[in-house]
Amino acid sequence: MNTVNGYMPGLSHWFTPDYTPEEMTRALIGDGLLPTTRNATCPNSRSKIALAIRADGGDYHFYRKDSNGLWSHKFSGLLPKQTDDNGTPITDPELASVSLSGSPYLVQGYFCACSDSAQGMGHHVIEAPGGEEYPWPFGDEIPP
DSSP: OOOOOOOOOGGGOOOOOOOSSHHHHHHHHHTTEEESSSOOOOGGGGGGEEEEETTTTOOOOEEEEOSOOOOBBBOTTTTOBBBBTTTOOOOTTOOOOOEEEEEEEEEEEEEEOOOSGGGGGHHHHOGGGGGOBBBTTTSOOOOO
């Protein structure tokens, strides 16, 4: 998923999700991410990410599984890091201690995302050649 210029999940389809697992999943799938499981391998060299939602529902956060097996994350304006708030290397995002304003982030799902120029950085699943947008593929339903 390309997060340049403040991109938010669902924006490619003019959908602004509430920060619930269902709405965020709907937005991410609509943006071309593939739902997966904690232990599955992503196809076509896509990067695995974990969606975390703050316990108070006020924000979301992502972790990315890096080639060294650790998970990295970053907050806006900061450099990415592979450690949690306690300085512990993140080997499992579900065990990471990451919070903002005292409210912890809890992992709600896993996705496979495009992450490099060879994969289009997500653009090929958000914008069609010629600038036309792909239609929202799920109507009013939350995808399975």
